[in-house]
Amino acid sequence: MAPKVSEEYKKERERELIEAAKKVFIEKGFVRTSMQDIMDKAGISRGALYSYFNNIEHVFIEVLKFDDQKDIQRFVPSDEGPLWPQLKNWVEEQQIYIEAIDQTLLYAKAEFFLSSNYASNKDNFPYIFERYNRTTEAIEEVLNEGTSIGEFSPQQSTRSIARYILSFINGLMLDTFQLGHEQTNVKDQLSILLFSLEKLINPKSIK
Amino acid sequence: MAPKVSEEYKKERERELIEAAKKVFIEKGFVRTSMQDIMDKAGISRGALYSYFNNIEHVFIEVLKFDDQKDIQRFVPSDEGPLWPQLKNWVEEQQIYIEAIDQTLLYAKAEFFLSSNYASNKDNFPYIFERYNRTTEAIEEVLNEGTSIGEFSPQQSTRSIARYILSFINGLMLDTFQLGHEQTNVKDQLSILLFSLEKLINPKSIK
DNA sequence: AAACAAACTATACACTATTGTCGTTTATAT
DNA sequence: ATATAAACGACAATAGTGTATAGTTTGTTT
Structure with a gap:
């Protein structure tokens, strides 16, 4: 099944490959996954995969x-x-996300960021920077928005608060991945984050 | 230099090897280090290394x-x-430690715990549990000590606060390793941690 | 001083795993 | 039918592992 191909088709095929690969990465992480594993999962040949x-x-x-x-x-x-x-809600939702960690790419991501060539030539992977910045910016924006409408009165720079939140969430994910959520007690830690955030941004709506 | 050998000598030699290996692991991490690298750094032959x-x-x-x-x-x-x-001081010291991250084993450790066989059989490596628990307990103990002498009035369980601190520090380390400290702004994040901690444990000494 | 043996060197080897390439095959649009 | 390009899969190349062997060095023992 493969001559004179439409762009459509190629995009679609690539998406299939990506989805297969994603499954493998979730199962096996990044380091222990080989191209062969992806070929097997996707049911595609070596040559074809390398053409994508x-x-x-x-x-x-x-x-x-x-x-x-x-x-x-x-x-x-x-x-x-x-x-x-909404912010509170988002934080609380993290619990579900973190506790379902073996159904996500988190482990593979951590491995990738640590162990791929990424670590040696960060410059080749601008995507990672983008990612970090996009996320902090998204959080920061919410904080700024809240400030400008007078809902929040941040006690520290919103950028730093945003980074702080992200650091904590990343650390909690990593610890939880390594130790299991029984050990790290995700829920309690997240409520401490909420407590801290209240003090940090002083939202008006609290009674 | 090596007949009918003393235990002394062997221990000493092993320590030398370990120190050489440590240097390599700091430079190259865990995944990208081979036995050959260690042989080269230690100036020892294949056979000898494998005998240790x-x-x-x-x-x-x-x-x-x-x-x-x-x-x-x-x-x-x-x-x-x-x-x-003292606690404040400890937190502030983390800055130095985190920013000097490429002179420590942190990267290699993270790789090892993620990517070695460890991840597949956690039970073989109680080490990481111990480590995590030892650290949280140490922090928790300080918090409890402070509480019992009336210096602290914790607003949340001290155990959870301890874990919270550790999660944050771990996350900050990871992010900083990946992105560099220019990007993560370690100092600001740590002062947010301090701010949060003040609110969390209400130390008496603050004016 | 001669014999000995432990620790080491240097190198070779058989294995395994994986990569990326490349010539060939195959299905279909025209 | 044939030109096209996707898909196939054999292959050489690379890199590492752990074992094995022969030979060397060097303290210790007698």
Whole structure:
């Protein structure tokens, strides 16, 4: 099944490959996954796979992008109503996300960021920087928005608060991945984050 | 130099090997280090190295043990004086530690715990549990101590606060390793941690 | 001082795993 | 039917592992 191909078809095929690869990465992480594993999962030959991707890091980056697309909406607050409950809600949702960690790419991501060539030539992977910045900016924006409408009175720079939140969430994910959520007690830690955030941004809506 | 050998000598030699290996692991991390690299750095032959260690994970575990010996005192507070300044001090010291991340084993450790066989059989490596628990307990103990002498009035369970601190520090380390400290702004994030901690434990000594 | 043996060197080897390439095959649009 | 390009899969190349062997060095023992 393969001559004179439409762009359509190729895009579609690539998406299939990415989805197969994603499954493998979730199962096996990044380091222990080989191109062969992806071929097997996708039911595609070596040559064909290599015609779509140059190497396994390339595959992973594409998986990342694909995954991010879906993920990106998660932090968009609605325009309506006070922001604090939405922020609170977002934090609470993290629990589900973190505790379902073995159904996500988190482990593979951590491995990738640590162990791929990424670590040696960060410059080749601007995507990672983008990612970090996009996320902090999204959080920061909510904080700024809340400030400008007078809902929040941040006690520290909103950028730093945003980074702080992200650091904490990343650390909690990593610890939880390594130790299991029984050990790290995700819920309690998240409520401490909420407590801290209240003090940090002083949302009006608290009684 | 080597007949009918003393235990002394062997221990000493092993220590040399471990120190050489440690250097390599700091430079190259865990995943990208081969036995050959260690041979080169230590100036030892293949056979000799293998007579000390069975494989590279074995080498790494020994390096870890060796490193921990030195590391273990870092969180012991002095018996004298109020605890808050000491805690504060400890947090501030993290900056130096985190920013010097490429001179430590942190990267190699993260790789090892993620990517070695560890991830598949956690039970074989109680080490990481121990480590995590030892650290949280050390922090928790300081908090409890401060509470019992009336210096702190924690607003949340001290255990959770301890875990919270550790999650944050781990996340900050990871982000900083990946992106560089220019990007993550370690200092600001740590002062947000301090701000949060003040609110969380209400130390008396603050004016 | 001669014999000994432990520790080491240097190198070779058999294996395994994986990569990326490349010539060939195959299905279909025209 | 044939030109086209996707898909196939054999292959050489690379890199590492752990074992094995022969030979060397050097303290210790007698």
